[in-house]
Amino acid sequence: MAERPRCYVASPLGFTEAGRHYYAEVYLPALAEVVEVVDPWSLTQPWEVEQAIAAGRERDIALEIGRRNTEAIRSCTLVAANLDGQEADAGTVAEIGYAAALGLTCFGLRTDLRQSGEMGVAVNLQVEAFILESGGRIVGSLEELVRALAATGA
Structure with missing residues (x-):
């Protein structure tokens, strides 16, 4: 079996009880x-x-x-970022920018129904630009994120 690419999981989900549950029981197992x-x-x-x-x-x-x-990001080739919330989490956004600048391929998951960022983009225009420039994309479901990550050569 081929070695799977290392993927840094950027998200604010660890800050809340509900987020921690989803992160541990649904999100991480799907990505893994x-x-x-x-x-x-x-x-x-x-x-x-x-x-x-x-x-x-x-x-x-x-x-x-x-x-x-920072060390963990540098050890990876991919980033999967949870971008839900009225505004994307500042730490998650910083991790995307850093990873994109290093040349990692970045993917964003945005399932939130609320408008965030400028018209015509899923989140802040610069965040979306960094993700697209990295070779990744923003997706609308966890299943779609898993498929996108798998398509990178996993």
Whole structure:
């Protein structure tokens, strides 16, 4: 069996209880069918954050999380970004921009019914431009995202 491409999964889903459930039970398993998932939410343990906060080192842990995520992005060839929300999450958008600049192929998932960004695009025009320039595209369902990732050579 051919080695599956490494795919960084950019999303704000880990911030809420409902998001964490969907992320762990639906989203990641679907992606794992076709790519090697690189999950930034698993790179830092809750106790690390709690200890840093207790010690007054919030900035240190925040920058460490950013460093870990940066390394994880650099270890991949693909990015799958969840772009739901009235506005796409700022951290997710930054990860797309960074990954696109590195030459990774980026895909966005936008299932949200609300208008986001400028007329004629699914999200902010620059985010969509980065995704398209990377060779990826924005899709409207998880199933379509899985198919798009699989088509990259998985």
